[in-house]
Amino acid sequence: MKNYQIKPGNKIRLSQCDPDDTGSYEKNRQGKEKSKAVTKKLIDKLSELQERLYANSTRALLIVLQGMDTSGKDGTIKHVMSGVNPQGCKVVTFKTPSAEELGHDFLWRVHQKAPAKGQIGIFNRSHYEDVLITRVHGLLSDKVIKQRFNQIKEFEELLSESGTVILKFFLHISKDEQKNRLEERINNPQKRWKFSEADLEERKFWGNYIEAFETMMAATSIESAPWHIVPANHKWFRNLIIADHVVIALEEMKLKTPPPPAHINFDTLKIE
Amino acid sequence: MKNYQIKPGNKIRLSQCDPDDTGSYEKNRQGKEKSKAVTKKLIDKLSELQERLYANSTRALLIVLQGMDTSGKDGTIKHVMSGVNPQGCKVVTFKTPSAEELGHDFLWRVHQKAPAKGQIGIFNRSHYEDVLITRVHGLLSDKVIKQRFNQIKEFEELLSESGTVILKFFLHISKDEQKNRLEERINNPQKRWKFSEADLEERKFWGNYIEAFETMMAATSIESAPWHIVPANHKWFRNLIIADHVVIALEEMKLKTPPPPAHINFDTLKIE
Numbered sequence: 001m002k003n004y005q006i007k008p009g010n011k012i013r014l015s016q017c018d019p020d021d022t023g024s025y026e027k028n029r030q031g032k033e034k035s036k037a038v039t040k041k042l043i044d045k046l047s048e049l050q051e052r053l054y055a056n057s058t059r060a061l062l063i064v065l066q067g068m069d070t071s072g073k074d075g076t077i078k079h080v081m082s083g084v085n086p087q088g089c090k091v092v093t094f095k096t097p098s099a100e101e102l103g104h105d106f107l108w109r110v111h112q113k114a115p116a117k118g119q120i121g122i123f124n125r126s127h128y129e130d131v132l133i134t135r136v137h138g139l140l141s142d143k144v145i146k147q148r149f150n151q152i153k154e155f156e157e158l159l160s161e162s163g164t165v166i167l168k169f170f171l172h173i174s175k176d177e178q179k180n181r182l183e184e185r186i187n188n189p190q191k192r193w194k195f196s197e198a199d200l201e202e203r204k205f206w207g208n209y210i211e212a213f214e215t216m217m218a219a220t221s222i223e224s225a226p227w228h229i230v231p232a233n234h235k236w237f238r239n240l241i242i243a244d245h246v247v248i249a250l251e252e253m254k255l256k257t258p259p260p261p262a263h264i265n266f267d268t269l270k271i272e
Numbered sequence: 273m274k275n276y277q278i279k280p281g282n283k284i285r286l287s288q289c290d291p292d293d294t295g296s297y298e299k300n301r302q303g304k305e306k307s308k309a310v311t312k313k314l315i316d317k318l319s320e321l322q323e324r325l326y327a328n329s330t331r332a333l334l335i336v337l338q339g340m341d342t343s344g345k346d347g348t349i350k351h352v353m354s355g356v357n358p359q360g361c362k363v364v365t366f367k368t369p370s371a372e373e374l375g376h377d378f379l380w381r382v383h384q385k386a387p388a389k390g391q392i393g394i395f396n397r398s399h400y401e402d403v404l405i406t407r408v409h410g411l412l413s414d415k416v417i418k419q420r421f422n423q424i425k426e427f428e429e430l431l432s433e434s435g436t437v438i439l440k441f442f443l444h445i446s447k448d449e450q451k452n453r454l455e456e457r458i459n460n461p462q463k464r465w466k467f468s469e470a471d472l473e474e475r476k477f478w479g480n481y482i483e484a485f486e487t488m489m490a491a492t493s494i495e496s497a498p499w500h501i502v503p504a505n506h507k508w509f510r511n512l513i514i515a516d517h518v519v520i521a522l523e524e525m526k527l528k529t530p531p532p533p534a535h536i537n538f539d540t541l542k543i544e
Contacts, residue, residue, distance in 0.1 A: 047354070055465065078357045082319070085350045087363040087396065124359065179543050186541050192532030193327065200543065260464030271454050271472065 004229035006221040014210050019172045021231035035236045042243035043083050049250035054088035056255045057118030060164040064123045067171030069199045070181040072232050073124050079239045091122045106130040107155050114159055131216050136208045149219040156225045165249050166225035171232040175206050276501035278493040286482050291444045293503035307508045314515035315355050321522035326360035328527045329390030332436040336395045339443030341471045342453040344504050345396050351511045363394045378402040379427050403488050408480045421491040428497045437521050438497035443504040447478050
């Protein structure tokens with residue numbers, strides 16, 4: 001499948017990335033079932049690797065999920081991360097900042113929620129909202145946004161140099177697919193509670209968001225934490241791609257079963 | 273199966289509760305497999321109920337796990353809660369208090385970690401450590417311990433009156449079973465990293481811990497948050513009992529799919 005990883009410094013056009021892509025899997029029932037079977041295996045592997053991450057407690061993994069409304073951030077967490085031991089996995093949902101949070105720099109509340117060693121941390125939305133909504137609605141000047149890009153890079157370098165691997169995913173859906181998903185929420189009485197008028201409002205700024213995402217991803221892809229564009233029109237392919245990236249990231253840590261405490265002589269140990 | 277729920281004000285003798293109990297399930301392979309199949313169904317149900325808890329965000333569930341070392345607190349979380357969407361489930365492990373935490377009352381750090389509406393919170397050890405270790409090692413006077421019992425009850429009443437259902441489990445293993453489990457950690461090189469000499473030290477105080485648990489559970493069982501003694505020598509039975517209690521607690525909340533936002537006229541809604 002095509003590699004949608006953004007190299008540091010590279011410009012990027014989302015219009016050149018197909019949100020409908022399903023790699024080598026056919027866009028039919030067979031392709032979907034095949035993809036789901038592979039994802040299942042990856043998730044089992046993920047569970048196993050997470051146990052080792054937790055046992056070692058020397059490294060951490062941070063997964064950042066961004067994307068338009070209805071792009072599937074919640075669904076990704078549900079389908080890829082259910083099965084992981086919740087003791088080693090913390091999901092953080094960033095809401096509108098509180099008055100106290102606004103009294104600090106924009107990374108203050110984010111830093112507090114960075115995953116501890118041994119943990120997988122998942123940011124459902126993140127500090128990137130502070131350079132997206134703010135830009136689209138003209139709440140901050142270009143100069144401040146640019147400054148924030150640099151602050152974000154320095155912040156992520158700090159985490160990375162301290163042992164955290166960072167995976168940043170942009171869930172890429174088409175405007176038509178968003179329409180389908182919003183209509184499903186409207187037409188299915190069981191899903192209406194999820195519907196928010198704000199989603200319709202933000203949809204009007206689709207083009208501006210695309211531009212803001214492109215600029216942001218080009219500016220904040222660093223060697224240790226590049227952005228990945230995930231084709232997300234097909235939920236099953238989105239889950240596969242993300243599970244695959246997570247498994248590879250954990251495998252690359254090359255963690256083993258931790259060694260026994262060196263000062264204990266296990267051969268002479270007696271339990272009364 | 274026998275009901276090991278402690279009624280408020282009731283004295284309790286752990287020696288009268290069989291840690292080896294497996295209810296109506298035979299203590300053999302058949303019994304184990306049967307029990308596991310039931311547990312699997314309960315866990316599927318739990319996942320579904322947790323979705324509804326999250327969607328409604330009107331109630332919360334707090335699960336408190338206590339028990340001797342090796343009694344299976346981590347194992348319970350892994351086997352009962354893996355499968356739950358981690359977005360709606362937060363596990364808190366309380367470690368030795370930091371200097372900052374010691375500068376406050378003992379419930380200060382605990383209150384901060386209480387689950388928000390919509391969440392399942394799991395305390396792996398809890399504020400109850402502050403009336404157990406402290407009592408066994410004579411770090412606090414009986415008067416202060418008694419005061420803490422009352423403070424705990426008031427604290428839990430507050431949570432309960434604010435919509436949180438509290439389930440408190442004492443994982444009950446025998447002293448022999450602990451010996452088996454410690455020996456397994458010593459003899460299996462893959463498990464030695466889990467071994468801590470402190471566990472052997474605390475084992476010497478087994479009788480004192482039993483007495484401290486008995487006193488504590490009698491003193492802090494309240495109508496809205498009674499203690500449950502879980503026979504835990506057989507891990508599969510322990511998982512079954514806890515999954516069963518959690519499912520019942522969530523079902524008793526009688527949560528439905530949330531209603532759609534009342535001010536929206538869904539029939540005239542158009543998406544451009």
